[in-house]
Amino acid sequence: MTSLGTSPTTLNDAADVVALLVLLSEFAMLRSSLSRSQVRLYAFQSLCVSILAGFVAATRHIVELYGLMGMSFLLKVIVVPLIIVRLVKEIRVDVTASHRIGVATMVLLAIVLSVFGVFVVGHLPVHSRSLPILPLALAAAVILVSFLLVIVRNDVVSQAIGFFSLENGVSVASLVLAAGLPLIVELAFLFDLLVAVVVFGLLMRVHHGRTGTLSTQALDRLRG
Amino acid sequence: MAGIELAPAEIQALQDLTILVFAPLVSGAIAHLEGRLQARRGPRILQPYYDIAKLFRKETLVPDEASWFFLAGPVVAFACYLTVPLLIPVLTQYPLPLGYMGDILGGGFILSLAGFAVGLAALETGGAYAQLGSSRAMTFGALIEPSILFVTFTVALVTATDLPYFEAAAVRSSLGQAIDPAHLLAAVAFFLVVLNDTSRIPVETHASTLEFGMIDEARTLEHSGPAFALLKWGSAMKQLILYVILINVFAAPWGEAGSRQIGPVLLAIPAFIGKALGVGAIFAVIDSSFSKLRLFKITEFMAVAFLLAVLAVLVLFLGGR
Numbered sequence: 001m002t003s004l005g006t007s008p009t010t011l012n013d014a015a016d017v018v019a020l021l022v023l024l025s026e027f028a029m030l031r032s033s034l035s036r037s038q039v040r041l042y043a044f045q046s047l048c049v050s051i052l053a054g055f056v057a058a059t060r061h062i063v064e065l066y067g068l069m070g071m072s073f074l075l076k077v078i079v080v081p082l083i084i085v086r087l088v089k090e091i092r093v094d095v096t097a098s099h100r101i102g103v104a105t106m107v108l109l110a111i112v113l114s115v116f117g118v119f120v121v122g123h124l125p126v127h128s129r130s131l132p133i134l135p136l137a138l139a140a141a142v143i144l145v146s147f148l149l150v151i152v153r154n155d156v157v158s159q160a161i162g163f164f165s166l167e168n169g170v171s172v173a174s175l176v177l178a179a180g181l182p183l184i185v186e187l188a189f190l191f192d193l194l195v196a197v198v199v200f201g202l203l204m205r206v207h208h209g210r211t212g213t214l215s216t217q218a219l220d221r222l223r224g
Numbered sequence: 225m226a227g228i229e230l231a232p233a234e235i236q237a238l239q240d241l242t243i244l245v246f247a248p249l250v251s252g253a254i255a256h257l258e259g260r261l262q263a264r265r266g267p268r269i270l271q272p273y274y275d276i277a278k279l280f281r282k283e284t285l286v287p288d289e290a291s292w293f294f295l296a297g298p299v300v301a302f303a304c305y306l307t308v309p310l311l312i313p314v315l316t317q318y319p320l321p322l323g324y325m326g327d328i329l330g331g332g333f334i335l336s337l338a339g340f341a342v343g344l345a346a347l348e349t350g351g352a353y354a355q356l357g358s359s360r361a362m363t364f365g366a367l368i369e370p371s372i373l374f375v376t377f378t379v380a381l382v383t384a385t386d387l388p389y390f391e392a393a394a395v396r397s398s399l400g401q402a403i404d405p406a407h408l409l410a411a412v413a414f415f416l417v418v419l420n421d422t423s424r425i426p427v428e429t430h431a432s433t434l435e436f437g438m439i440d441e442a443r444t445l446e447h448s449g450p451a452f453a454l455l456k457w458g459s460a461m462k463q464l465i466l467y468v469i470l471i472n473v474f475a476a477p478w479g480e481a482g483s484r485q486i487g488p489v490l491l492a493i494p495a496f497i498g499k500a501l502g503v504g505a506i507f508a509v510i511d512s513s514f515s516k517l518r519l520f521k522i523t524e525f526m527a528v529a530f531l532l533a534v535l536a537v538l539v540l541f542l543g544g545r
Contacts, residue, residue: 007401010399010400010403013400013403013404013405014403016539017403017405017408020405020409020539023535024535027531055468102381102523103521103523103527104524104526104527105524107524107527107528107530107531108527108530110531111530111531111534114535114538115538116535118538118541118542119541122541122542131543132544134539134542136406136543137538209396213302
């Protein structure tokens with residue numbers, strides 16, 4: 001029985017829509033050319049992941065997930081985006097479009113990847129009690145598209161955002177597969193994220209200090 | 225209450241008449257609202273009727289090089305726009321006899337035939353801008369086609385038919401179907417397709433006079449007189465037809481007549497026009513709050529529509545589990 005009094009299919013549909021928003025914001029990150037809007041999209045994506053966690057907590061009565069929801073909201077929607085925005089402001093580089101290939105081509109490539117991800121996961125014999133299979137398949141697509149984001153964009157901010165959103169994809173997958181995971185494990189994931197933020201922050205500053213830009217294209221110019 | 229029952233053929237004729245008569249009204253209302261949103265007074269709501277009436281009284285000029293198709297094209301297109309309302313749910317919830325004649329793809333083919341006729345008539349002229357518009361319209365028409373196909377696939381997967389009436393019935397059947405992720409995605413994708421096909425921002429500035437940014441609008445530059453009136457009227461009808469599909473199939477298929485009684489059928493007309501004006505208001509707001517995309521960026525817009533439509537099919541692929 002569900003706690004909200006509506007039919008389970010409608011609830012599952014709502015969860016599916018939220019999971020879809022996670023994937024769509026990943027696509028939007030892939031094509032947006034401003035670092036700041038990428039960060040905003042990341043915050044939105046994290047918000048969707050938090051909502052999904054709260055949804056599973058409410059419908060499956062898993063109290064720990066409320067804690068996870070609160071923590072991930074605090075960290076991923078507020079703290080991490082603020083840190084990155086501050087870093088970008090300090091560096092004062094107008095990050096222009098850093099696409100290696102055309103946007104339409106990129107989106108088509110990402111579509112192919114997500115179709116692949118969804119089909120592969122769709123064929124796995126997974127039956128989850130917490131969520132339908134669709135969020136898991138979409139999480140696989142999110143992970144693949146975030147890899148693409150890291151590969152085809154050549155500025156450090158995009159690569160950091162790509163890595164963070166990869167973590168969002170993994171979070172969604174863990175909500176489907178291991179909703180009852182002890183809270184301490186989930187918190188360890190979030191701690192990993194914080195470490196990554198520190199590392200990427202350092203990377204951005206060092207890179208900018210050495211090359212005067214955030215673009216990674218300057219890296220192939222070797223100096224002896 | 226036992227009212228007069230209308231014959232299906234009469235209702236079908238009424239559907240056509242609704243589109244024919246009210247299309248300029250919806251266009252005019254949108255233009256008026258757009259003017260208001262941009263702090264202008266805007267043209268009168270009935271202005272398109274006056275325009276069309278005036279054009280019918282003007283003489284027709286034909287370029288020297290043009291053949292007979294220059295004048296036949298607008299008529300063919302107009303006939304196509306009169307045919308499509310027979311296939312789609314304008315006023316009724318239940319399929320009318322001719323509704324089985326063609327599915328969504330059939331309707332799409334007829335709309336494409338109309339576009340082809342207008343494009344060919346524009347090519348006839350030898351005018352540089354008309355030809356440019358014709359060529360662009362064909363190119364972008366081909367690029368938006370995959371999205372339309374995938375929306376059709378979604379409808380086919382949801383209803384096991386590809387008749388628009390059944391998709392509307394599926395949406396009406398339960399709230400769950402209305403917020404089904406696949407349906408939402410397909411509806412948004414179709415919304416983007418309509419944005420493109422009614423030549424709205426971000427694809428094209430609707431009321432612009434700047435030839436270089438034109439796509440659909442440029443095709444009619446060489447026409448004049450009654451032929452131009454037919455083209456203008458036809459483009460208003462095409463817009464209303466696309467609104468019908470957006471509203472009565474995907475977004476809000478409520479308010480149509482459920483019986484053949486004369487009362488509900490006649491009531492369905494103001495209900496539909498009201499909904500169309502609501503959608504038109506959304507389009508006017510979009511028109512005033514975004515800027516036009518650069519011509520070579522339009523493919524990005526189409527990639528988004530395609531993405532949403534493909535995701536809809538993907539969701540349906542896993543939805544049954």
